[in-house]
Every structure is written in structure tokens, then in C-alpha cells.
Amino acid sequence: MRRTFTLLLLAFAPIAALAGIIKGKVTDDKGEGVPFAIVFVKGTTTGTSANANGEYQLHISAGTYSLTTQNMGYQQQVLKVTVKDNEPSVVNFKLKEQALEMDEVVIKDEDPAYYIIRNAIKRRKFHLQQVKSFQTSIYLKGVLRNREFKPGGMLKLLSGNDEKELKEGLGADSNGKGVLYLCEENAEYFSQGDKERTIIHSVKESGDPNGLGFSQMPPVITFYENNVTIISDVSSRGFVSPISENALNYYRYTYQGEFKEGDYTINKIKVTPRRKYEPLLEGTIYIVDKDWAIHSLVLQATKENALDLIDTLRIEQGFLPLETDTWVVKSQVIYPTIGIFGFNIAGYFVTVYDNQKVNKPIPDTIFNQRITSSYERDANKKDSSYWTESRPIPLEDDEVNDYVAKDSINKKYNDPAYRDSMRRKGNRFSVVDFIISGESYNTKAYKNRFRINPLLDLVPGSRGMVSYNTVEGINISPILSCGHLIDTGKYLSTTVATRYGVSNGHFNAIGSMVYTQNRRDWIGRGWSVGISGGSYVFQYNPSNPIEPIYNVVSTLLYQKNHMKLYERMQANIFFNRSYGNGLRWRLSAGWQERYILFNTSNFSWASSDVQPFTENIPASLKTVLWQNHQAVLAKASISYKPGHTYTQYPDYKVSNGSKWPLFSLDYEKGISGVLNSDVDFDKWRLGITDVLPLKLLGSLSYNIAAGGFLNARAVGSQDMMHLNGNQILLAAPYQRSFQNLPYYTHSNTEQLYGEAHLEYSMKGLLTNKIPLLRQLQWYFILGTNTFYASSGNYYTEAFVSIDNIGYKMARLFRVDFVQSWDSYRSKPSFAIRIGLSNLLNGNGSVSGDW
Numbered sequence: 020m021r022r023t024f025t026l027l028l029l030a031f032a033p034i035a036a037l038a039g040i041i042k043g044k045v046t047d048d049k050g051e052g053v054p055f056a057i058v059f060v061k062g063t064t065t066g067t068s069a070n071a072n073g074e075y076q077l078h079i080s081a082g083t084y085s086l087t088t089q090n091m092g093y094q095q096q097v098l099k100v101t102v103k104d105n106e107p108s109v110v111n112f113k114l115k116e117q118a119l120e121m122d123e124v125v126i127k128d129e130d131p132a133y134y135i136i137r138n139a140i141k142r143r144k145f146h147l148q149q150v151k152s153f154q155t156s157i158y159l160k161g162v163l164r165n166r167e168f169k170p171g172g173m174l175k176l177l178s179g180n181d182e183k184e185l186k187e188g189l190g191a192d193s194n195g196k197g198v199l200y201l202c203e204e205n206a207e208y209f210s211q212g213d214k215e216r217t218i219i220h221s222v223k224e225s226g227d228p229n230g231l232g233f234s235q236m237p238p239v240i241t242f243y244e245n246n247v248t249i250i251s252d253v254s255s256r257g258f259v260s261p262i263s264e265n266a267l268n269y270y271r272y273t274y275q276g277e278f279k280e281g282d283y284t285i286n287k288i289k290v291t292p293r294r295k296y297e298p299l300l301e302g303t304i305y306i307v308d309k310d311w312a313i314h315s316l317v318l319q320a321t322k323e324n325a326l327d328l329i330d331t332l333r334i335e336q337g338f339l340p341l342e343t344d345t346w347v348v349k350s351q352v353i354y355p356t357i358g359i360f361g362f363n364i365a366g367y368f369v370t371v372y373d374n375q376k377v378n379k380p381i382p383d384t385i386f387n388q389r390i391t392s393s394y395e396r397d398a399n400k401k402d403s404s405y406w407t408e409s410r411p412i413p414l415e416d417d418e419v420n421d422y423v424a425k426d427s428i429n430k431k432y433n434d435p436a437y438r439d440s441m442r443r444k445g446n447r448f449s450v451v452d453f454i455i456s457g458e459s460y461n462t463k464a465y466k467n468r469f470r471i472n473p474l475l476d477l478v479p480g481s482r483g484m485v486s487y488n489t490v491e492g493i494n495i496s497p498i499l500s501c502g503h504l505i506d507t508g509k510y511l512s513t514t515v516a517t518r519y520g521v522s523n524g525h526f527n528a529i530g531s532m533v534y535t536q537n538r539r540d541w542i543g544r545g546w547s548v549g550i551s552g553g554s555y556v557f558q559y560n561p562s563n564p565i566e567p568i569y570n571v572v573s574t575l576l577y578q579k580n581h582m583k584l585y586e587r588m589q590a591n592i593f594f595n596r597s598y599g600n601g602l603r604w605r606l607s608a609g610w611q612e613r614y615i616l617f618n619t620s621n622f623s624w625a626s627s628d629v630q631p632f633t634e635n636i637p638a639s640l641k642t643v644l645w646q647n648h649q650a651v652l653a654k655a656s657i658s659y660k661p662g663h664t665y666t667q668y669p670d671y672k673v674s675n676g677s678k679w680p681l682f683s684l685d686y687e688k689g690i691s692g693v694l695n696s697d698v699d700f701d702k703w704r705l706g707i708t709d710v711l712p713l714k715l716l717g718s719l720s721y722n723i724a725a726g727g728f729l730n731a732r733a734v735g736s737q738d739m740m741h742l743n744g745n746q747i748l749l750a751a752p753y754q755r756s757f758q759n760l761p762y763y764t765h766s767n768t769e770q771l772y773g774e775a776h777l778e779y780s781m782k783g784l785l786t787n788k789i790p791l792l793r794q795l796q797w798y799f800i801l802g803t804n805t806f807y808a809s810s811g812n813y814y815t816e817a818f819v820s821i822d823n824i825g826y827k828m829a830r831l832f833r834v835d836f837v838q839s840w841d842s843y844r845s846k847p848s849f850a851i852r853i854g855l856s857n858l859l860n861g862n863g864s865v866s867g868d869w
Contacts (some may be wrong), residue, residue, distance in 0.1 A: 039081050039102035042109040042413075045073040045088050053090050053114055055369055057337045057350050061085035061097055064339045067158075067411040068350045068371045074413045085542035088112045091305065091315050091335070095280050106149060119276025119287060132272035132288045135306050139262045145771065147243035152211040154376040158411050159236050162418065163200040163366035169356075198421040200362065201225035202232045206408060208239070209385050216385050217392040221401045221409070223420075226425030229399055234392040234666040237368050238349055240334065242304075242313060246714040249320075249353060253328050255782040256298045256715050258320065261290045262313075269299055277308070283340070284308035290318065296787035296794075298325040298715065302333075314338055322796070325783050328828055329357040334721040347375040359828055371411055391675060393667035398508065410542050437625045439463065456481065465504065472498040476568040486567050489580040489632050491556070492522025492620035508537040508545065522620040529553030542673040544599030551609075554588040555618070559640060560741035562755075564762065569747050578625035580632045581746055581762055583640075585737065586614040601660035601677055608653045613737060615647060637763040644697060650689060650735055651696035658683040680709035684727075689738060699767075700738060701729040708754070717782040717798075722754045727771040739766040741776075742806055742814070750835055750854035754778065757804045759816050759839040759850040771807040778802035780822065798822045800833070814841035818853070831855055 045056040051074025059066025062085070069088075070074040077086075081104045089095040093114035100110050169519055206219040217235055222231025240249055245263040248254075273289040286306045292299035302318035319333040322325055333354040338346040354367040414422075431437055446460050455477055459470040476483025484497050496518040501512040515530040530553055537545030558565065570582040591609030618635050630791045636645060662679035665672050683706045689698030704726030711719045726740065744760035745751035751758060754776045781799045786792040799821035807813045816839035824832040835852040 039079050039104060041077045041079060041086065041100060041102060041108045042108055043074060043075060043112065044465040045069050045112045045114060047093065047114055048116065054087050054092065055335065055350060055352050058086065058088045059339060059349065061087045064341055064347060064348065064349060064375050065373060068369060070412045070415055072415060076411065076413050086110055088114065090114065091317055117278055119278055121276050121718060130272060130274050132274035133284050135288060136262060136266065136272050138311045139306050140264065140266060143243050143262050144317065146312055147241065151378050152381050154379060154381060155208050155372045156374045157206045157208050157236050158371045159204040159368065160412055161200065161202045161368040162198060163364055165196055165199050165362050167363035168196065168361060186534050198417055201418055201421050203406065203410065204232045204236065204606045208236065209381050211381050214386045215391050219392065219394045219398050221405065222399050223401065224408060225421050226429050228429065231394065231668060233398060237351065237353055237370055240351065242316065248354065249332060249334055253332060254298055254325055255327055256717065258300050260297045261300065261304055269297065276332065285314050292324065295323045296325060300324065310344055325787065329355050329736060331356045341377060342374060345377055346373050347377065360362055369412065389664045390667050391664045394669045396669050398669055431627055468502040470500045476571065479566045479568060487571050487574060487576060487619050488582055488584065489618040490523060490616045490635055491520025491525065494520045495519055508539050510535045516555060527554045527556060527586065529555040540671050542600045542671055543597060546596045548594045551593050552590040554586065556584050556586050557581050559585060559737050559763065562742040562743050564751060564756065569749060573747055575624050578623040578629045578632060583635055583763065584616055584638060586616055588612040599674055601663045604657040607657050611650045611652065613648055613650065613735065615645065639763050639766050643734045643736050643739060643768060645736040648697040648735060649695050650691045650698040653688045653690060656685045680707050680708050691733060697732040697733060697734050698738060700731050702738065703727065703729065717780045717784055720754060720778040722776040724774045728768050731768040734768050737861065739768055740772065741766045748853055750852040753854065757814065757816060758818065758835055758852045759837045760814055761849055765806060765812065765814055765841060767808060768810060771810040772806065776806045796823055811842050815839065
């Protein structure tokens, strides 16, 4: 392996190691710099790109060269230059605007552009498939600048009322303008078939000496693909390429002329989307005559082209001929803009490709161990002299200043005294935190962390100290947690929860202790072991389908006590293991003594003619062992998502995820006769879940499971197979709940059942044809949630949803229109649900490791 990498390093040695250097500036005939002009040695692909001001530098060995520069809209220029060792050569270019000749040939009164595009489409597969393997060295520079700063609002919240400190931390001036992010990387890229590998030799992030930049460079985006992804997540459906198989159905083309570049004739074609609010691009594409290859392009998308997260996105690409009929990318620039939280951000990510090789042998070891990206051990430790010698694109003035300023800021923020002052500041008592999110306290060096839950249960998942239900009335339940950092990757967590019901007079206390050990060199790989014991109040369904805050609202305002509770005393031990490769498993065993509880409070603000509260024990749960009883339980769970790839950082490895589905298997055994246990059952469940991207058609999400009881001789009501129902306006967590199913109505001990949750998200398909919806960027979702055990025990619901409701990045809402059918109701039932982001579909009940 070492020998292979040594050979690769020699083969792709940085140009910076060579002795000579050419510097200069590329300007137009008015003296203005030409941004990102390509500068290269004629007859080769060796070269660089100018910066945004037109300034360039090229490290090269001594000799005489024909130095060439070109950029879209300008005539190519070639100048002779002699380079001497250790002596910079200055070569300035002055480019003339490209003169275009118009082709007089008209085919059937059709714009000549269509003839050219049809030929490019015919050759699309050839150009796509001719590259069996590809190798290149890469230099990336990414810069994001803030152009405008609007104080107040969300920005005030983010800055904690100290906008000056926020601006300083971001590297902005007093007006909020400046470089927000700056990064440079040198790397090599290899691809062969569906395998990829990026080897990052050096990386530098302004303000972070340990910064790691991008583990995967902006990809070599090929418009020979039918569907193009420029940046992940900014367009959920991708973009239709202007030379895709069906491009003529999506675009209009206008021939703007041709020009000569050496022996090649280049056609300039304007590309215009036929319709708004489709995932399409607008701009100019240059096609090489006869080769029908892409010479260069500049294409842009806006909100009218189905952009999701950002405001505009532009891409520029320039290609050079490597050999006959083979063109390779030389330069790529991606320009995103976004306005959010008072910031108006614009920037670019320029990538220069060099030493390109097509269909040359690549050692098999490059693609070993499923590592798609790897860093040299000292990749982020290179000093400024290294970057001065190896950087192919000169820094702009504000970028030079940003490195200096943020280095000083970083030293300030990492000073132990400053960090300790911020710790003490964070430990100060806050009334808002105490009420809404909870208070925390950190000891010196953050060795220990203490936290207490908030006073009120105002946010789903927050576990407020004070709540209300019909079983306990007002209940007071403080939870104190403590985390102790033993060493890197080793933690000891302790939690103690107490609970007192004012109406029923019950006091409960429970605690847990968990030791966690994670691998330092492999993120996500580790294990934990824990114990818990005590008594507490739990929902019958261990999935806790009802948030306490939702139950409080429905109980007090509508006299609907949906949450059904029981009390249990327990002792439990568990062990978790994760391998960081998609495989994880869990074992647990414990003893429980379960007590039934009854309503003791009937307080509500609802009118007197509303139906009375229901009893705390649903009738469906009384078909099994529901009285006070004891249980000894053993559980085993395993899940696996195959196909993971990895990034090897300098000090650790981490998974990139996988395109495969997640498979899971759960088994639970109720053991009778041990410690007076009354239960005797065997329960299993096998599941598969995934999200399938369908490009222009949207995406399909599914969660399918089968399960049942192999033995159901004595099943506690808590151990039944419970469906996650929902009877309130707010939607339950998607893909694992039934939005119109009354709680506990289909709890069962069936020998075999099937469960399916399917969602087809159109991601703008169809809604982009409806004027109001396309302007709002709302999407349709179609789906079903279905349970089937027998002809006498089934439930199914179908729904149509409007998704992506909100503004800019804050699109958190969706509305579901649900129609359901089941074996217990003679008529279909209709409901409307308002869904929140999964971040808000939390779980506020105490369970899990308890």
C-alpha cells in the first residue's frame, strides 16, 4: 500500500515543486480583469485558472512554452514565454471580445441550434461512456462573502444581543460585509465505473487550523448525464441537462454564431427553459462542431427553476481537448447566493483540474476498503510557505486579510482563559432557558455537565417539570442528568428522575447509569452498557405515541385524555454495540412489576356537554393480562444497512452512509416462572426501510414490516403489538404512525401481521403546473399507512399532502388530508393533520434505557 501511494505521489507531484513560475493578469480590451479565465500550455491540459480579478500564476519547469488563455465570450490568445529557474516570468493577456460568424444554413426553417443540439444528444452516450476511468489532480478554492447585513430579528437571536461579537467571529467588518468562509484544497481524484476515490494532500480553512474542508470535492459534474446534480439538496429533483435524451421537450435553443479555436469550430447556443418552475437551467452552451462535445458552458438556476434552499445557482465549465475526440474538464466554477437571517451571501467554488488521464490503469488498491475519500496525515498542518508555493490561483486582497484576521480570532477563541469565561457565561441562570429548554452547568474544561429539564413542557420532547393528566392531575417531575468525560471517547452518564402526582399522591423515582466507549479512530464505532432501576409512570405503548404537551392541551381544552398510563417498578440491564459500518445490535434484560392506574382528576376547561373522560385502561387492552403483574423480559435487536462507504480523515474514519435499505429484526421473550414472572410470550418483528430518489419524478419512502407472536400464552397489555395511532390535529411522526387511527384500537397478539408506510413525494411534479402552488413552491405527497392481520383485523389510510410549506429554508410544515378504513368502523373516516418537521416530532416521555 505504501509503495503504491509513493508511486502515485511521484506521478502526481504538485506543480509547486517545479522551479519556474509564470504570473500575470488576464484583462479585456477595457482593462478589466476576466474572472476565472483558463490559462494553459498549448497542446496540453497543463494550466491553471485566474482568480476573480483575472490574476493567475502557473508553476512550471524551465523552458519555452506557448501559453494560451481563453474564456467564454473572448477570443483565445496565445503568447510565447520562456521560463527560467527560480525567476518569475510575467505574462499579461488582453483578450478581445469573441467575434461570431453566423451560419447561413437553415434546415426546414428551423433554428440551426436544433441541428447542433440533436447531434450533441446523439453523441451524449458516446461521450458519457467513453471515459471508463478518469484521473486528475484538483485544486479547490471556496469563498463565501456577505454582501449585506440586516440587524435585528433572527440575527439578534443568533448573536445573543451582541451583534458586534457575531460580526467579529464571522470576520465581517462593522457593516457586516466580508469573507464568511474561505477554504483551499489540493487533491487527486480517481474514478472507474461506479467506484470513486479522492486523496486530499492539503487543506486550509480560514480561522480553523484543524479545518478539513470538503472530503469530497465539488464533483466533476457531467452534463452528458440526463439528470444533473450540481450541489446536493439544493434541487431535490436534480436538473435536466440541455443535451439530455429528452432535452428538446424542456428547452428552446437559439443559434448565436460560431468561431474558430485552432482547428476546431465552436458553436454558441443560447439555452432557454420552455416552462418556469421546472428543474431546468438557463444560459449558454458551446458545442464543438463534428465532435459534438461540450467546449464550455455557463448555466444558471433561480427560484423559478425549482431551487429549494438557495436563491440562485450558476455553474461555469471549460473543457480542453486531451486527445482525438476526447475533451476533459479544465475548470469549473459554482456560484451560489442565498439571503437568510439578515445575511446576503454570495460566493464561488472554483475547481482547477490538471494532469488529467482518461482510461489509464488505476491500481486496485486505490479503491480498497470502500474508502471514497482520504486525507494525508498532515493534510491540515501545511504552513503558509507551502501554500504560497503550491497555490495555482492567487488570493485576492480580502482573502489574504481574512486568513490573518481569522487566525487572530481563532487564537482568541481558543485561549483557555477566554474559553473558561465563555463557560462561566453559559452557566449563568436564564429565566427563558429555565422555563422553555432547561438549565445546564458545565465544570472547568467541560469535564462534567449537569442539566435539569425545563419547567414547562412547551416544546415536544422537552419533558417539562410540570404537566397534567387525568391519572395524576398536576404532576411534578424534575429530571437531573450528569455527563462525565472520562477520556476522549469515554463517557459516564447518570440520570435521576422523580415524579409526584398531586391528585393520586404517588411518588416515583428512577435512575440510570450508562458507560459509553467510542473508538477515537472510527466515528460511530463503539459500545455502551447500562443499568436502570426504580419506579416511574409509563405509557402502555412503549413507543410513546402521545406527547405530554399534546395530551395536556387535549385534556384541558377538549376533555380528551388520550394518554393511557401505568406504573412500574423495575431493574434493567442493557448493552448496545455499533460497528460504524451500518451494523448495530442491542441486548437487554430486566424485571418489572406493573401496576394499573385509574383516573383521579376530572378537571377540564371544556364545556359540560362534551363527552366525559374515558377510563385509563382501554377496552382493547383488557383482552390480555392487564391487572397488576410481574414480568421478566429479554430483548434482542439488530439492524444493518449494507453498502457503507467511508472517509478517512487524518485521525479518524467516518461512514458516508449507504444507498441500501435499512434491515432490522427485533425479538422479545417474556419468561414465565422466574422471579414470579406472570408473562410467557415470544414476539418478533422484521422491517425494511429506505428512501428511493426518483430524480425528476421525486422520491419514494417506505417502511415495511412483518411480525407477530410465536407464542402468546400470557401477554401483558404493555407487551402487545401496539400501532402508533393519532387523534389530534398535529401529525404523528411520519413513516411509523397512522394519522387517523384511534389509540390502542388495534393492539393485538396476532400470530402474523403486516405493516406498510409508503410516501411518494412529487417534489414539485404537477404543482409546478398550478400557478399559485408553483410560486409558493408547495409539493404534493401521496401515500398510505396500512396494517393487516386478518379480514377481521385491519386498518388502512390513504392521504394526499401539501408539503414544503414555509419560507426559504424554514419550510417545516405540511398538511395531510387523510381517509381511513378499518375492520372496526362501518364507515370511512376523514381527518386533516398538520405536520411539523421531524425535528419537532419528538418523544417527550421517559422510556428507552429506563
